[in-house]
Amino acid sequence: MxxxxxxxxxxxxxxxxxxxxxxxxxxxxxxxxxxxxxxxxxxxxxxxxxxxxxxxxxxxxxxxxxxxxxQGDFGVGINMEKGTYVLDNFLQRLPATMIINIYAMLISVPVGLGLGIFAALKKNKWQDQVISTGVMIFISVPSYVYAFLVQYLLCFKGGLPLQMKNGTDWLSWDMFVSVLAPVLSLSFGTIAGFARYTRAELTEVLTSDFMLLARTKGLTRGQATIRHALRNAMVPIFPMIIGEFVGIIGGSLIIEQIFGVPGVGRLYLNSITTLDYDYFMFLSMFYTAIGLAAGILVDLSYGFIDPRIRMGAK
Amino acid sequence: MKQRKLIAVVAIVLVLVLCASVFVACNKDEDPRYLATTKTYKTYASSFATSWNVLDYETSDQGDMFSYSSSGFYEFDYKFDENGDVVDGQFTIVPVMASDYPTDITAEIAAEPDNDYLFDEEDTGYAWYIPVRKGMTWDNGDPIELEDWIYSMKEQLNPLFMNYRADSYYSSSTVIHNAKNYLYSGKTIMASDDGLIAAINGGADFYFSPAASNYLFGPYGGLASSYGILPTFDSLYNDYFVVTYEEQAAAAWEAGEDLADGAIKKADYDTLEAFTQAYVDYKFTGAGASPLRAAISEVYTIIDTLTPVEEGTAAGYYLVTDELLAALDAVSQGFFGGNYGWAMCSYIGQYPETTFDQVGLRTIDDGERYGLILILDVPYVDNGSHFVWAYDFGGNWLVKPDVYEACKVAPADGSELWTSTYGTSIETSPSYGPYKLTAYQTGKYYEFSKNDAWFGYSIPELSEGYYETDKIQCSLMEEWDTAWMAFQKGDLAGIGMDVKIADEYKTSARAYFTPDDYVNTVQIQTSIAAEPDDGIAKEILLNTKFRKALSLAIDRVEYAKQCTTSSLAGFGIYNSMHYYDVENGGVYRNTDIAKQVICDVYAVDVNDYDSLDDAYAAVVGYDLALAKQLVAEAIAEEIAAGTIKATDVLDITYGSSVDSEAARRPYNFLKAAWEKIFEGTQFAGTGFVFNYDGTHGDAYANDFKAGQYEVLSAGWSGAAWDPFYFMMAYIHDDYRYAQGWDPRTVKVTVTLNNVDPETGEWLGEGNGETASFTMDALTMWEELYEGTWAEGECNVENRLLILGALEKTVLESYCSIPVTYSFGAALRSYQIEAFTDTYNTFMGWGGIKYYSYNYNDGDWARYVDSQNGQLNYK
Structure with missing residues (x-):
């Protein structure tokens, strides 16, 4: 290993x-x-x-x-964010991106998995069809569309703030309230993704022979599902969760733009359009490194989740 | 038991909710927001400045940042009559950091021994004493010293930094003595044309390189394209592919690229010679070809006898001898019929070693005078209104020396330039203006609060009754829709109207309209290589009748309605914001000369109307029938000439920086408009393919100039108070979108009064004669801007006649087709009021200094809540 x-x-x-x-x-x-x-x-x-x-x-x-x-010199912005140190500026902006993505993940993972499990257990019943229809809608519709809807309905018509709160008190209650709208907007797509994937995996596992064996052994449906089906279904799902967590620091250009999140989402695009080489190269390296590291992490995680899987073993 | 527990829990929750509700209700009047007595101006920006270094800023949003925290020597202000009422359209200039108006001390400075100034004692306007207020401080209480300005200018022109604003002090109307020499001190440069001419006149040496020259022999075919006779090298290169010179041209191209880097080789010259000769073969089949070929050979024969310079910037160049210059003249004679050999050469020189002591800015503190002395190479004309001091010299270059020093960042490896972090945070943003930066979060928001240390607050005439605003808060909102919602919730003091709400809100009592000097034009590409066999009839864009038809197809009133919120139909390249005489409110567009130009261009016969004004008002610039007729004629002409075929389609592209709904509006409009005039022709239906390309980003203008696409919606603003200078945007190579249209090839005739018929020199009222002058458009503009007919050399009436002739020439090229005069529409919050109901060109709506408030922040929060958190601005 x-x-x-x-x-x-x-x-x-x-x-x-x-x-x-x-x-x-x-x-x-x-x-x-x-x-x-x-x-x-x-x-x-x-x-x-x-x-x-x-x-x-x-x-x-x-x-x-x-x-x-x-030598650790990533440069100073020349065309974009002129006069700012690339690394410092990136690190200043990273928490805003991370905070909304972490909240989104904390909502998305349990809700997504829960809906997926529920849909799998109620396969082909009306509950499954309702969930599957919702999943299809949220996967098909681009996130900025429901971001605007969320902003209009919950912020403009409702009482949530239109924009993320000013300041760096990332863990305060006011900040939490102010990021609810972008968090929800980010979550819809992820919830749908998890739900669809979990339902598909679990549905397949639930119809496996070993599940029949477990039931004939005397386990209740719930016991068999939790102890056997879910554990097996999680093998492909868990790496997906890791992958989503990696995406946390990537930021979301559109969501950040709509909700005034001072994150890193827009930096990359701006660095290309303004030809700011130092910003572009730093961000390229950063995201590439994160992506590659995530790949390794996901591959290694298979071995931990399912001990039968051994990478590189002969 | 379980049921009891459940009931208990529900009961507790209900009690808590009830208590909370009562608590909230009881304290509603004591909402902490209601207690605020401050007055905050809340605004937003769709893009955000991340630095506001006055020496190095590039964009207007950067400029906004330090405008709050700085002051000028002189600033515009409203002009009031004896009753204290604002005089519409007028202005006054107020000394702010200056203690009084400047004094012309040209004679005194000219008398200094051993000076190198460009003036003498009889001249005026070259040297000025600017008295400076004493006792001014930075926001931390440190005194502002005269030496701070000297330090700041030294840093502004510091060659180690090459700060973006450095050229403001030699390339604009403010030309400080030796500013450029200090910036370029000791550097070797290749001079531009003007420098070259100066060098020749001064007897300096100059050099020739067939490869690196920007002219005929060079890789870009500059002279050829400049004189409009030959296409640019790009199209030249394509031509060669067509006429089977592919390999030769490709080799020459490659050689040219190498040569441009200085890696010069004899073999490359041979290739270049072959290339040039080949071009002659291709282009000149008549009697002129033979002597031209001989002349080109002669150039290379002479070069063979010369030794190229081996070192420095001039490496690979040949010192131009009389013989070589004569040979180059012969080549230019063959191509252009004139001796333009000099234009193929470069002056390679060195800026003099210059210390900052030699720059025309110094302090004076001799007991009688306390201030700055400004020495210029181009005089300021101050006719008593002091306008020039607010317009040309209104900005300030002041930085706090100790902070600036601490912000210096040494060059990164591979770069020679130092950078600065000045103006990137609260700590690096010292203030000497009415406000100071008190909060800043990158990419999110900033807040300015009153700077109690500002000197102006202790000077009644500068501040008494003004500056009601306590704080300025600006948030980044990239989406207009978000800002619109924020505005309706009372979170913004104003918002620009988007087209989508314009109809509904234009009549709002809170709507206001701001004229702008921006004129939007449709640019038509004419840098097009002739490719008759490609099945695409782009070449027809070279036909003036066709371009005129494209212009006449545009219903400008409808265009303004569909594509803008509140702009007006535009017919000229100037609108009502371009003042030729600011002191007296003289607007070029309102002159009879300018009106006549529009009537002439759009074929409105003044004789058919009661007056010129009536005729001008009748101009619509929209004539479908004539447009269709012109299209048919143009097609017939081009088919007859063999440039297009009857089966060709018109496949052209509209380019833009982005692909958005707003950016596509002009495209959609033009597509529909032009489809109408192509009906019944080969371009009808599928014969007209109009593509949209929104991928050009910030390079959209340069891409258009380079011929990458054919149609662009763009325009110019700036220099609204100098329309003579502004013409440069449409005439000069560096700025003109329509690079295919060459003003050197267009002859313009103008008839002037009271002039010397030989030289054109204005001889004063009652003297001289009325005489006509014909010259190419570029030369005429150069004479207008800085030659015989420049400001101070010629009366304004004649200058307006020239400007009118030039505008007419630009319009009749139909390469830059005006469509709208820009007007911005916006809504102002119920919280604030502008100073006047009428827009003032010089003061805008009064700005932060003059805003007044109907509600303080607490009252405003209460009012918004009383409206259920959503305000109606209809």
Whole structure:
């Protein structure tokens, strides 16, 4: 297992480096044009670009960049969030993103699993059909649509705040109330996803031979479901939960935009549109690393959830 | 037992709920929100400044941030009559950080020994003494010293930082002596055309590189395209593919790219020569081709005898000899019929080593005078209104030296530029204005509160009765719908109207309309390579009749209604916000000259009306029948010329920075409008493909200029008080959207009064003659802006005639088709009131200084609650 983990880790570093290189080359391939407004000196603006080293050969810039990040220097915003340290700014924004996503997960996982289990147990009955219809709606409709609906109904017509509260008292009651609307908006899709997946897995397990054996052994339906069916169904579901947790720090561009969440969701997109190389590269590296780490974590988790699964075993 | 427990629990819950309800009800009047006596101006922004460093800001939202926490030397204010009433459309200039109006001390400064100023003792307007108030402090009580301004300007022009605003002090109307030289001190540069001409006149050396030159021989075919005779290199390159010079052109292209980086090789020149010769073969089949080929060969023959420079910026260049210049002239003669050899060369020079002591800004504190001395290379014309001091010199470049020093960040590896974190947090944002930053959360909100240390609060004429606002809170709301809901809940002081509510709320008593100098135009691409066999008739966009038809197909009134909230139909490239005479309220669009231009362009015969005003009012710019006729004629002409075929379709693209409902409105409108005029032609139905491409982001303008798509909805604002300068946006290569339309190739004739018929020089009323002058549009504008007919050199009547002629020329190109004059519509909250009911160009609606409040924050919260938390603004 250790050998496997080390191997995966090394492969992860290699993949990270490759993706980083590709990202760097691609972003540098975009034309860097001087936008000359009335009264601006085009020569001066071009001079700024040259002095920043942006006209040097791409690979030369890349080597320099690698040297910088190995010294822990992720740069200062030049076009986006001008004058701000990339790492500091990212870390300042991360809690807002995390707080709404954690709340969303705390709601989504139990509700999603509960609905999925209930639907599986009531398979093909009206309860199952109601849940499945709801699931299909929430999976099909983009999150920003019900985000607007939530904002209109619960915030504008109801009493919830329209926007996330100002300040950094992330764990206060006022903050909790102010993030209820974005949390609900984020949760609908995730609940639907969990419910659908759980129902599908559990339905399959419930019809397995070993479940029949368990019942014939004298277990009640509830005992058989909890002790045997659920445990087996959780093998593919648990990694999905881990994957969703990883998504917590990714942020949600639309939800953050609608509810005034000062998170990291918009940073990445803005870094591309404004060609802020330091922000773009840092965020690319960060999300790539998180994604790769999540992959390893999910793979390793199979072994813990179901001891029969052994990665890399011969 | 279980039942009892259940009943007990339910009973307890009910009692708790009841108590809570009573508690809430009893304390309703004592809601802490109701107790607030402050007056807070709550606003929102759809994009948020994250830094507000006055030396380096780029966008208006950054500018807003420090506008609250800074003051100017001189600021605009309302003009009041003897009864204390505001005089509409007028202004006055108030010294704020300055203690009095400036004094012209040109003669005194010119008399200084061994100076290098560009003026002498008889001149005026070049050197000014600005008296500065004593006793001003920063928000922490530290005194503001005269030296702070010197330090700040030194940092503004610091070559190590190349701060974005540095060029404001040499590239705009404010040209501080030696500011540019200090910024570029000792740097080697290649001069632009103007610099080149100056270099030639000054006898300096200049250089030629067939590859790196931006002109005929260069990789971009600059001279060729500039003079409108040849297409740009991109299309040239495509042409070569068509005429089977593919390999040769590709090699030349590659060679050109290498050469531009300075890696020059003889073999590359051979390729370039072949490339250039090949182009001559392709383009010139007549008698002119042979001498042209010989001239080109001669250039390369001479180059063979010369030794290229090997070091520095000039590496790979050849020092231009008389012989080489003559050969280059011969080439340009063959192409253009003129001696433009110099334009193929570059002046490579070095800025003089300059210390900050040589920059035209210094302090004076000699007991009699306390302030700053400003020395300019271009004079300020202050005719007594002091307008120039608020307009050109209204901003302030002041930073707090100790804080700024602490915010400096050394260059990252690979970069030469220092950066600064000044103005990115409360700690790095010292204030010397009426407000100071008291709360800030990145990407979320900021709050300014009154700066009790502001000097203005102790000066009655600056503050007494004003600045009722205690706090300014701004939240980031990227979605307009969110802001609209917040406004209705009383959380915002105002909101701009979106088209979706415009009809419903335009007549609201709380609605107000703000004119803007922005003129929206539809830009038509004319940088199009001729590709007759591709089945697509884009080439027809080169036909002026066709472009005119596209213009006439647009019902501008309907366009304004469908695509904007409250803009008006627009017909010229100037609207009623462009003042040629701000002191006297002279608006270019309201002059007879400008009205006549519109009547002429849109074919409204003034003789058919009682007056020019009536004729002007009758202009609609919408004539479907004529548009259809012009389309048919244009198609017939182009088919006859062989540029398009009768089976070709018109497949063009509308480009935008984004793909949104709002951005698609103009596209949808134009599509429907143009489909109407294509009926009955080969472009009817499927013959017209109008694509939408919203992927261009911030590069949308540059992409259009580069010919990546064919139609763009865009425009210009800025320089509203200098329409002569503003013409640059439509004329100058650096700004013009329509790069395919070349003002150098368009002749303009204008008839001027009281001028020297030879030189055009204005000789004063009653002198000189009435004479006509014909020249290309760019030259005419250059003469208007900084030449014979510049401000101070020529009377305004003649200048307006020239401006009218130029506007007419731009309009008749039908590359920039005006569609709307921008008007913003907004709703103002019941909580606040603007100072006036009439918009003032100089003061807007009065701003934060003049806002007054119907409710303080507590009363406002009570009022909103009394309306069930939702206000009706209909």
């Amino acid at each position: 250790i050998k496997y983990t080390i191997k995966r880790f090394c492969l992860m570093l290699f993949t990270l480096f490759s993706i980083m290189t590709i990202c760097f080359v691609l972003i540098k391939s975009l034309p860097l044009v001087v936008d000359v407004g009335l009264g601006k000196d085009a020569e001066f603006l071009e001079g700024i670009i040259e002095a920043r080293g942006y006209r040097k050969p791409v690979m030369e810039q890349y080597v320099t960049y690698l040297g910088r990040i190995f």
